Amino acid sequence: MSRTAETAEIPRAAAWLGGLGLLPFAFGAGAALLGDPVWRTVGGHVLLGYGAVILAFMGGAQWGASMHHEPGIARRLTLSVVPALAAFGALLLGPQGLWVLIAGFWGVLVVDIGLARDGLAPAWYPRLRIALTATVSLLLLTGAAAPFL
Template sequence: MTETETAIPRPALLLGWAGVIPFAAFAFATALELRLPGLRPEPILLAYAAAILSFMGGAQWGLAIGEAPVDGQRLAVSVIPALLAWTALLKPLDTGLLLCLIAFLGLLAYDMLTVRQGRSPAWYGTLRLQLTGAVVGCLALALVFD
């Protein structure tokens, strides 16, 4: 494998890490008990986690439709994160955050499987490990201090 195949494209790296900023901001706001008038950071964190979890499932959908023939199982797996995210929004806050945390880890495992199978770019696995590690850390921080 060449460096070009394993190097994370700069836009993906920058935009991926930019997407971690709200996770970090609201997790630290939770830990430091920072509040805006009438707003708690935990529900905002949960809503953002649900949105990003749905988006990450969509990434697998996009990779699946580029395959010939299209893999129905991969398409099915790609919608599970959105369903879990929606379920997390219907649960009590702590349960919802924990469900998102577990779903991010589960999707990471699936993403890494597709990288090992050569069905996702090699760099995608590296990026997903970095970003999911940060996201899971932020969700865990919020859970500990909520």
């Protein structure tokens, strides 16, 4: 990450909205931790469903960032549809799909860092994404450790 990226301040709206987007993950992980099988099932389904939606959303954000940048557009657009396909596959796998989501979020992060490096995303974006990806991964791991079906 360049020095500019290290010093660029994350906009307050992006930080708050990113943080609010963690709430369903936190709810799902909390419910999955409860010993009651009903709550564990609810929590697991929340993590899997919401995680799939957000992973697909992240691919859409990459599509939007890439479509106006002609050099490498085919590769970037191709990469941007992978998260939605992975999210769909995760839904088909049930509880094991949480592992697919974790891998998917880290894969999207790698591409997002490249977008910022190439000037297609703001310099502060990788720092926000690293924090959100690490938190989401820990919450998804919580659900993966408490099978829900």
